[in-house]
Amino acid sequence: MTATTTAVSRLSTPYWQRTRWQTWLLIAILIGGGVLMLYPFAWLVLSAFKLPADIIRIPPTLWPETWSIEAFQVVLSHKIGGGSLARSYLNSIFVTVTTVIAVLITSTLGGYCFARLRFPLREPLFYFVLSTTMVPFLTLLIPLYVVMDRLELLNTLWVLIVPSVFSSFGIFLCRQFVYGIPIELYDAAKIDGAGDFTIYTRIIVGMMKPVISVLAIFSFRATFNDYLWPLVTITDGGNYTLPLALRGIGNSFGWFDYSKVMASSLLTLIPPLIVFFIFQRNLVKGIALTGIKG
Amino acid sequence: MAVTAGSSPTGAAPVRPQRSWFSQYSWLGMGFAFTLSVFYLVMFVVPFGTAIWLSFHNWDYIQRPVFVNTRNFAKLLGDAGFWDALWTTIQFSVVEIFVALSLALLLALALSHLRPVYQYTLLAIYNLPVIMPGVVSVLLWSWLYRTNGGAFNAVLESLGLPSQPFSNSPDQALWCITLMVVWIFLGNSSIVLLAAINEVPDSLLEAAQLDGASAWKRFTAVTLPLIQPAMAYQVVTSIIGTMQMFEPFQLMPGPGHSTRTLSLYTYQLGFEVLNLGYGAAVSIAMFVILLSATLFELQRRRRSWDY
Incomplete structure (x- = not known):
């Protein structure tokens, strides 16, 4: 496939001018599908505002009879094994922000180094980094736990950050992207006397904005949503991230108290939703730009 | 910064007069390569080596590991738990990928006919579940799947259909999880396919139409071969993703071992x-x-890549 960098969508009208009703039919079907997609989500949002009497109704009703924020008040003061939902919120945000920033720096720098700079073993090292993506995380899970135990990082927030500081996928993505930046730009800056690092900060990073937002979303999602690794390494409730805290809340409130579980789920969704609505457009464009085409 | 001192020719530059062997290298590049190597040594090489080493030993994390040669692998071949887990994983993976990819392709095709503004808006809706933490999806769906008073059974009843045990039944539990996972990743798969479909040149489709090709023929003969790389990418990432999926199997298990996959088995x-x-x-x-x-x-898909 050609490495064009056109926008995702056709700018000109399609060659087969569709009739108006065909387009509307298509939109209607797609909206119907969208409603199906949103149906479970609607239960989440609306049930968070229900009173216990509403939750246990049989047959269940989607719309709350009386709107109440009781569930939010209960979960916010609920203790989860030495921590709380608010504490987990801070933990999650700290871990996610630190990891995303680290991944963005190492990936853009790595992409630049592997694509433009000379150093010994450049190609073997790159293909080694790429090949690590073939090993499933579950194969590394047990020994990585042992390594973290030896480094005495278990049960701290750092254990969630340190193993993710470099991203093989991120380095690969950025290297492909830097190859697309005209080499003349690099050479011109070089002739003007700019050092490698100045070229990186002044020219390369600025041109990588599309790939940076894609990487930011991927990295945010992977870190914020991660469950297995925190489950294994974090036992102290004070260091729980949100997925672990949610599991704890799911265990302590049963089917009859499910508004509490839905309320805490809804609170958890706020940061991803904000990130998602800021970056959604960039994500779609970025995927076309970064050439994830196999 | 001190690291800017190096003077490195670019990879594509013509051969220049050699100064010393060392000065052709970039300090920044070498510094990065060193840091990266140390990181991958500690976070990848050592754990991966340990995993291989450990598989020839018995260890309970407390006493010293005991070398048992290939006994663990011999045990594995005769372990019904392993084969059950493998079969469950394959069933889940194959069905999930087939269903999700078919739906994603339909969705992407439909979206490709719309104007960009509709594409983005609709994609945002279909993409919403992707951003939710897996734990949230599982907590939500296990509640909706509830046998008594669950929302899905209420829908079935209102349509006059018999209510189902869903996650409580060993026959249905795996497919309940599969449906949820399809719901989670549908939008994500269609983004990649939509990007590929949008890059299919209009001129090719137009030429095919002038030659009298039907809409179906245009799809199978023009669009589908051209988006093969995107499909391959999607299939490969889905294989990796589904084989390693963990949350639903741990948090929404069916009765007995009906939903125990390899990832959950390893964890246990x-x-x-x-x-x-x-x-x-x-x-x-x-x-x-x-x-x-x-x-x-x-390998299977590579044959159709050359165009």
Whole structure:
């Protein structure tokens, strides 16, 4: 496939001018599908505002009879094994922000180094980094736990950050992207006397904005949503991230108290939703730009 | 910064007069390569080596590991738990990928006919579940799947259909999880396919139409071959993703071992039964299976890439 960098969508009208009703039919079907997609989500949002009497109704009703924020008040003061939902919120945000920033720096720098700079073993090292993506995380899970135990990082927030500081996928993505930046730009800056690092900060990073937002979303999602690794390494409730805290809340409130579980789920969704609505457009464009085409 | 001192020719630059062997290298590049090597040594090489080493030992995390040669792998071949887990994983993976990819392709095709502003808006809706933490999806869906008073059974009843046990039934539990996972990843898969479909040149489709090709023929003969790389990418990432999926199987398990996959089995051996050596052997088997599946899929699709 050609490495064009056109926008995702056709700018000109399609060659087969569709009739108006065909387009509307298509939109209607797609909206119907969208409603199906949103149906479970609607239960989440609306049930968070229900009173216990509403939750246990049989047959269940989607719309709350009386709107109440009781569930939010209960979960916010609920203790989860030495921590709380608010504490987990801070933990999650700290871990996610630190990891995303680290991944963005190492990936853009790595992409630049592997694509433009000379150093010994450049190609073997790159293909080694790429090949690590073939090993499933579950194969590394047990020994990585042992390594973290030896480094005495278990049960701290750092254990969630340190193993993710470099991203093989991120380095690969950025290297492909830097190859697309005209080499003349690099050479011109070089002739003007700019050092490698100045070229990186002044020219390369600025041109990588599309790939940076894609990487930011991927990295945010992977870190914020991660469950297995925190489950294994974090036992102290004070260091729980949100997925672990949610599991704890799911265990302590049963089917009859499910508004509490839905309320805490809804609170958890706020940061991803904000990130998602800021970056959604960039994500779609970025995927076309970064050439994830196999 | 001191690291800017190096003067490195670019990779594509013509051969220049050699100064010293060393000065052709970039300090920044070497510094980065060194840091990266140390990181991958500690976070990848050592753990991966340990996993292989551990699979030839028995260890309970407390006493010293005991060398048992290939006994763990011999045990694995005769372990019904392993084969059940493998079969469950394959069933889940194949069905999920087939259903999700078909739906994503339909969705992407439909979206490609719309104006960009509609594309983005609709994609945002279909993409919403992707951003939710897996734990949230599982907590939500397990509640909706509830046998008594669950929302899905209420829908079935209102349509006059008999209510279902869903996650409580060994026959349905795996497919309940599969449906949820399709729901989660549908939008994500269609983004990649939509990007590929949008890059299919209009001129080719127009030419095909002028030659009298039907809409179906245009799809199978023009669009589908041209988006093969995107499809391959999607299939490979889905294989990797589904084989390693963990949350739903741990948090929304069916009765008995009906939804125990390889990932959950590895976790249980390592962190619940504390049979770390055997757990490592299972995880190595999982690595081999995943690698073979990925290479097989890439090889199979590569033939149609040349255009």
